[in-house]
Amino acid sequence: MDPILLELYRHRFSGVAEEMGVTLQRTSYSPNIKERLDFSCAVFDSYGGMVAQAAHIPVHLGAMPRSLEAALDAIDMWRPGDTVILNDPYAGGTHLPDITMISPVFVADRLVFFAASRAHHADVGGMSPGSLPLSGELYQEGVIIPPVKWRSEGRLAADLEKLVLRNVRTPEERRGDLAAQQAAHSVAETRLAALIDRHGAAEVEAYAAHLPVWSERLLREHIRQWPDGVFRFEDTLEIAPGEAPNGEEAVIRVAVRIEGDGVTFDFEGTSPAVSGSLNAVLPITESACYYAVRCLAASDIPMNAGCFAPVRVTAPPGCLVHAGPPHAVSAGNVETSQRIVDAVFGALAQAMPARVSAAGQGTMNNLTIGGSRADGSPYAYYETIGGGMGASAGADGLSGVHVHMSNTLNTPVEALEMTFPFRIETYALRRGSGGAGERRGGDGLVRAYRLLRPATVTVISERRETPPWGLQGGAPGTCGRNTLVRPGGKEETLPAKFSRRLEAGDVLRIETPGGGGWGKG
Amino acid sequence: MTERIGIDTGGTFTDFVHLKDGAVVIRKTATTPDDQSRAVGEGVRLLGAGEAAAIAHGATTATNALLEHRGARCALVTTRGFRNVLAIRRQNRPALYALSQRRPPPLVPEDLRFEVTERVAADGSILTPLDEREVAKLGETLQRLDVAGVAIVFLFSFLYPEHERKAAEILKEYLPDARFSLSADILPEYREYERTAATVVNVYVQPIVARYLDRLERAVTPRRVRIMQSNGGVIGTKQAARRSARLVLSGPAGGVVGAFRLAGTALGEKAPKILTLDMGGTSTDVALCPGEIPRTAESAIAGLPLRLPSVDIHTVGAGGGSIAHADTAGVLHVGPESAGAVPGPACYGRGGDTPTVTDANVTLGRILPDRFLGGDFALDAGAAQNAVEKLGRSLGLSLRQTALGIVRIANASMERALRRVSVERGYDPKDYTLVPFGGAGPLHACELADALSVRRILLPPQPGVLSALGLLMADIVYDTSVSAPDDTTGLEALYAQETERILNVFAGEDGGQPAIETLADMRYRGQSYELTVPMDPANPERARERFHEQHARRYGYDMRDAVVEIVTLRVRGTAAGAEVVLPQDTDRAGASETSGAAQVGETPVVLDSGEGVMTALYDRDRLRFGHAFDGPAVVAQYDATVFVPPSWHVEVDAWRNLHFSGM
Numbered sequence A: 001m002d003p004i005l006l007e008l009y010r011h012r013f014s015g016v017a018e019e020m021g022v023t024l025q026r027t028s029y030s031p032n033i034k035e036r037l038d039f040s041c042a043v044f045d046s047y048g049g050m051v052a053q054a055a056h057i058p059v060h061l062g063a064m065p066r067s068l069e070a071a072l073d074a075i076d077m078w079r080p081g082d083t084v085i086l087n088d089p090y091a092g093g094t095h096l097p098d099i100t101m102i103s104p105v106f107v108a109d110r111l112v113f114f115a116a117s118r119a120h121h122a123d124v125g126g127m128s129p130g131s132l133p134l135s136g137e138l139y140q141e142g143v144i145i146p147p148v149k150w151r152s153e154g155r156l157a158a159d160l161e162k163l164v165l166r167n168v169r170t171p172e173e174r175r176g177d178l179a180a181q182q183a184a185h186s187v188a189e190t191r192l193a194a195l196i197d198r199h200g201a202a203e204v205e206a207y208a209a210h211l212p213v214w215s216e217r218l219l220r221e222h223i224r225q226w227p228d229g230v231f232r233f234e235d236t237l238e239i240a241p242g243e244a245p246n247g248e249e250a251v252i253r254v255a256v257r258i259e260g261d262g263v264t265f266d267f268e269g270t271s272p273a274v275s276g277s278l279n280a281v282l283p284i285t286e287s288a289c290y291y292a293v294r295c296l297a298a299s300d301i302p303m304n305a306g307c308f309a310p311v312r313v314t315a316p317p318g319c320l321v322h323a324g325p326p327h328a329v330s331a332g333n334v335e336t337s338q339r340i341v342d343a344v345f346g347a348l349a350q351a352m353p354a355r356v357s358a359a360g361q362g363t364m365n366n367l368t369i370g371g372s373r374a375d376g377s378p379y380a381y382y383e384t385i386g387g388g389m390g391a392s393a394g395a396d397g398l399s400g401v402h403v404h405m406s407n408t409l410n411t412p413v414e415a416l417e418m419t420f421p422f423r424i425e426t427y428a429l430r431r432g433s434g435g436a437g438e439r440r441g442g443d444g445l446v447r448a449y450r451l452l453r454p455a456t457v458t459v460i461s462e463r464r465e466t467p468p469w470g471l472q473g474g475a476p477g478t479c480g481r482n483t484l485v486r487p488g489g490k491e492e493t494l495p496a497k498f499s500r501r502l503e504a505g506d507v508l509r510i511e512t513p514g515g516g517g518w519g520k521g
Numbered sequence B: 001m002t003e004r005i006g007i008d009t010g011g012t013f014t015d016f017v018h019l020k021d022g023a024v025v026i027r028k029t030a031t032t033p034d035d036q037s038r039a040v041g042e043g044v045r046l047l048g049a050g051e052a053a054a055i056a057h058g059a060t061t062a063t064n065a066l067l068e069h070r071g072a073r074c075a076l077v078t079t080r081g082f083r084n085v086l087a088i089r090r091q092n093r094p095a096l097y098a099l100s101q102r103r104p105p106p107l108v109p110e111d112l113r114f115e116v117t118e119r120v121a122a123d124g125s126i127l128t129p130l131d132e133r134e135v136a137k138l139g140e141t142l143q144r145l146d147v148a149g150v151a152i153v154f155l156f157s158f159l160y161p162e163h164e165r166k167a168a169e170i171l172k173e174y175l176p177d178a179r180f181s182l183s184a185d186i187l188p189e190y191r192e193y194e195r196t197a198a199t200v201v202n203v204y205v206q207p208i209v210a211r212y213l214d215r216l217e218r219a220v221t222p223r224r225v226r227i228m229q230s231n232g233g234v235i236g237t238k239q240a241a242r243r244s245a246r247l248v249l250s251g252p253a254g255g256v257v258g259a260f261r262l263a264g265t266a267l268g269e270k271a272p273k274i275l276t277l278d279m280g281g282t283s284t285d286v287a288l289c290p291g292e293i294p295r296t297a298e299s300a301i302a303g304l305p306l307r308l309p310s311v312d313i314h315t316v317g318a319g320g321g322s323i324a325h326a327d328t329a330g331v332l333h334v335g336p337e338s339a340g341a342v343p344g345p346a347c348y349g350r351g352g353d354t355p356t357v358t359d360a361n362v363t364l365g366r367i368l369p370d371r372f373l374g375g376d377f378a379l380d381a382g383a384a385q386n387a388v389e390k391l392g393r394s395l396g397l398s399l400r401q402t403a404l405g406i407v408r409i410a411n412a413s414m415e416r417a418l419r420r421v422s423v424e425r426g427y428d429p430k431d432y433t434l435v436p437f438g439g440a441g442p443l444h445a446c447e448l449a450d451a452l453s454v455r456r457i458l459l460p461p462q463p464g465v466l467s468a469l470g471l472l473m474a475d476i477v478y479d480t481s482v483s484a485p486d487d488t489t490g491l492e493a494l495y496a497q498e499t500e501r502i503l504n505v506f507a508g509e510d511g512g513q514p515a516i517e518t519l520a521d522m523r524y525r526g527q528s529y530e531l532t533v534p535m536d537p538a539n540p541e542r543a544r545e546r547f548h549e550q551h552a553r554r555y556g557y558d559m560r561d562a563v564v565e566i567v568t569l570r571v572r573g574t575a576a577g578a579e580v581v582l583p584q585d586t587d588r589a590g591a592s593e594t595s596g597a598a599q600v601g602e603t604p605v606v607l608d609s610g611e612g613v614m615t616a617l618y619d620r621d622r623l624r625f626g627h628a629f630d631g632p633a634v635v636a637q638y639d640a641t642v643f644v645p646p647s648w649h650v651e652v653d654a655w656r657n658l659h660f661s662g663m
Helices: A003-027 A063-074 A158-166 A171-199 A201-224 A282-296 A330-351 A413-419 B036-047 B061-067 B132-145 B162-174 B192-220 B237-242 B253-267 B357-363 B369-375 B381-395 B399-421 B441-452 B463-473 B488-509 B540-555 B591-598
Strands: A039-045 A050-055 A083-086 A098-107 A110-120 A148-152 A229-236 A251-259 A262-266 A311-314 A366-372 A378-383 A422-430 A444-451 A455-460 A481-485 A491-494 A497-502 A507-511 B004-009 B013-020 B023-030 B054-058 B074-079 B113-116 B126-128 B149-153 B179-182 B224-228 B234-236 B273-279 B284-290 B299-301 B304-306 B314-316 B322-326 B332-338 B433-437 B456-459 B476-483 B515-524 B531-534 B564-575 B599-606 B612-619 B628-630 B633-637 B640-644 B648-652 B658-662
Touching: A003 A039, A003 A050, A003 A110, A003 A171, A003 A201, A003 B332, A003 B399, A003 B540, A039 A063, A039 A171, A039 A201, A050 A063, A050 A201, A063 A083, A063 A098, A063 A110, A063 A282, A083 A171, A098 A171, A110 A171, A110 A201, A148 A158, A158 A171, A171 A201, A201 A262, A201 A282, A229 A330, A251 A330, A262 A282, A282 A311, A282 A330, A330 A366, A330 A455, A366 A444, A413 A422, A422 A507, A455 A507, B004 B036, B004 B463, B013 B036, B013 B463, B023 B036, B023 B463, B036 B192, B054 B463, B061 B192, B061 B299, B074 B132, B074 B192, B113 B132, B132 B162, B149 B162, B149 B192, B162 B179, B179 B192, B192 B224, B192 B237, B192 B304, B224 B237, B234 B237, B234 B476, B234 B488, B237 B488, B253 B273, B253 B284, B253 B433, B253 B456, B253 B463, B273 B399, B273 B441, B284 B399, B314 B399, B322 B357, B322 B381, B322 B399, B332 B399, B357 B381, B357 B399, B381 B399, B399 B441, B399 B599, B433 B441, B433 B463, B441 B456, B441 B640, B441 B658, B476 B488, B488 B515, B488 B564, B515 B540, B531 B540, B540 B564, B591 B599, B599 B633
Parallel strands: A262 A311, B004 B054, B054 B224, B074 B113, B074 B149, B149 B179, B273 B433, B433 B456, B612 B633
Antiparallel strands: A039 A050, A039 A110, A083 A098, A083 A148, A098 A110, A229 A251, A251 A262, A366 A378, A366 A455, A422 A444, A444 A507, A455 A497, A481 A491, A481 A507, B004 B013, B013 B023, B224 B234, B273 B284, B284 B314, B299 B304, B322 B332, B456 B658, B476 B564, B515 B531, B515 B564, B599 B612, B628 B648, B633 B640, B648 B658
């Protein structure tokens, strides 16, 4: 392979994935996609190997290839103009709101590539608006779509569309979002065909295969410089007594084995899957580990299948981080993924103390509000709230940002109030919440919502009782807090996870955790 | 004809283009960084400009103040509960995969961010009236804090600006000398962070810009000066000082205007379709002009969003100074690090020993070491080769292969930028003429054109001073934007109000009667991003039709039965700059004179194929109207070198532009 062409093809393939992303963002309807950028786009080779990915969300990193795998297993015959859709966490998905679409790209009647996109849709049905419920089994979380053809040879499967849309709260929005994903795929098709037209299929495909080899080499080179050894750590998720009828706990235990130019993450000893929705399917656990490796290696290594090769992830089937059906999983993607990262970094900090940061807020503070507007029209609103980033040897933690597995934007207060019947009373930095130390942890945020009409409010949050840890003597960050303020001013502390009906005039105040400090102050 | 001077202040040189009695005089002087107006005043004097000469100036004062964090000490006043919107930004971290991150601090520090009690609802109604006593108390506090400016940003002020106005009125009593920027004036559109950012940028650079413009006017008095704005039009100093945020992206705008106007003349089209390529030392700016100068309201600078109209330019970090290096897997990369001016490329002989794009071009014979800047600055070809060779050895590549690889990878970055503004937006580069300028643009133009299937290239006579030429040719432009109501009557009323505002501004500009254009930012109800289309306020239906068409062009589909919303109404007044007639040759040279008259020798060049050949060397100063030649060839001129690969044919027009056509 030519070291110059390789770099040229990196530009070419990542250009395609990025352009898919621009199209998806610009034409979608869910605030999650268009305002918060909760989506990823990727190009795969015809065997399902990832060639390039434009990811805004690390939790999609290792999960997208699993979608391809599931689709390849399920679909016998691919034809030009096909698109496969899926969200089944037990067949290529992670949690139901993330809908993945996959289209084959044919050139001269030959399947050459796949274009794939994954986006977080604002609602896919289920027991609470926004589809991130406090569920006990998967069936409560929304419409489950195994890998099936959404389009066959260019024709939309209209019956399937009817069925899916009938199962969600905001069908028009879903229709628009799915069209946006499809539009992104068309862009990929056009661009890849043009590449082949210009450079010939042989060269284009050869370099699609060379790129992962290159990435793997770069990554192994980095890992080789890490100290060999086995490093263990454990961290825990919070389960309220009411959520654990059998006194369950949710402890994630990891042993990180660094050996030469490879690394293994072994989750042996992790608690079994729980009765709530904190369970994570294996692709989420893999994503969390790939993310951690990428943070410590150079982040400019081209993102493709080669970035996964030096990393092995194992977890006992049926455990919290390798859950099986019919366990509920909605919070596994958003919360458990964060704690997996914490556990993994807790272990890696022992290997590389100067390079790993203290724990960040460790939660996404998921908030869903659902109800109806004054004109009777229903709505479902979902957002996540940033907090403190952990401090590191090099810098204080940033304040009021998403950490690790998420990096979604906020929804502007003005955009939100123009669309939904609630009002933001405060959006502020939570001063003093970051852990003290030689380097300070970042501060959390305070966001207060006043409901103008009754609504069902669901919060899934973490680090309300177990604070984000500091490192090398740094103090932990302050725990988060959820508070209900009644019209008279009476305050009530709410649990980390709840779903309840609130009245007009009620104010929900969410204070997010600060990050851990680094070094003795 | 009016005497005109275009003056472009750059980092190293201040360029002057002086047009008088049908002749063009070009001058470069060293920029005076401590006070840029000194170089300007000095240059104007040396040019012997008449007192009636009209000056158009591209200043970097506002941009530098922002990039270097040297703006004024300012306060920010917000709705209670929201003073940290500026610090929180959009809640995302700058890098996805870094455990240690920093962001530039907010332009207004925390102890200068204040809240007052007031609240307006999403429908523009008052929820909590402004607490005027509180504002007065804040006035006393601010007096003690010695601030030069105050930004006032209240939620939903684009629907109800009165609270911001009242607060400003009260605070002014306490701070008679401070400058005030109200978000309802600066960017009356929804999204509080973006509105806050624009308002703060405005007040942050304003005192510095005002002082600079004051000095500038004194330096060139009594001549009239207009200032280039980010939107590609010039405006009088009074407006420029008031709306300073509209200047911060003006740097690359002049070049696009210059390229567009020059192409209009050279191609004989009023609305030429061109792709511009401005390649400098550290970065390259590209823009696509589909028969007009493209504008966008979505830009960013210094990590801040700036939703104010600016020429739609896409920048990539690849330039002549970009450093080539190999990674641990033995793959070649170019940039994003740049050698800058010091030590600069290895061939500068200032101690740099890492190979750059410029060194690769020297190695390939495409930059002539003894003709760089007219021979004023001799390059060290040996140093360039050594640096490239050393890198090649680590990759197992020959000197030639390495140098070609560096050029090809730099081209890939620029190609991606050109694609982003063309193919990705539904424009086919085949229909466009590429206009390269800047020192290095002409070197890479033909290979980029080949990659994009562009068949025509237009090379201006002085690619190095095109920005200054653009300043001199720019229209006077003043634009406004307002959040739009849904109903047609409301639109017409807004249009009338904005038009009156614009006419008032032009009355003070002495720029004649402006043409009024209306545009609307539209989207399908439920989307969050808008497309801007021309609109007749009396007939918004036609604009909706255009929106469907643009949506289909850009994104590949439209939704004819969906509701199309008008989000923002934009009104722009334009007074055409006086017709600029550039000097031209009247006698056409015979084709037989071609190579003889302008060819000054032969020089060895490595082609893209890796083959080394002897090519004709032309002196640009000797090329005349009617001359024509085929590649491969090298054209040397003072401020640029041109490489013409085989399969390109070149003709010189009456204005001494070079027209390249693919064979």
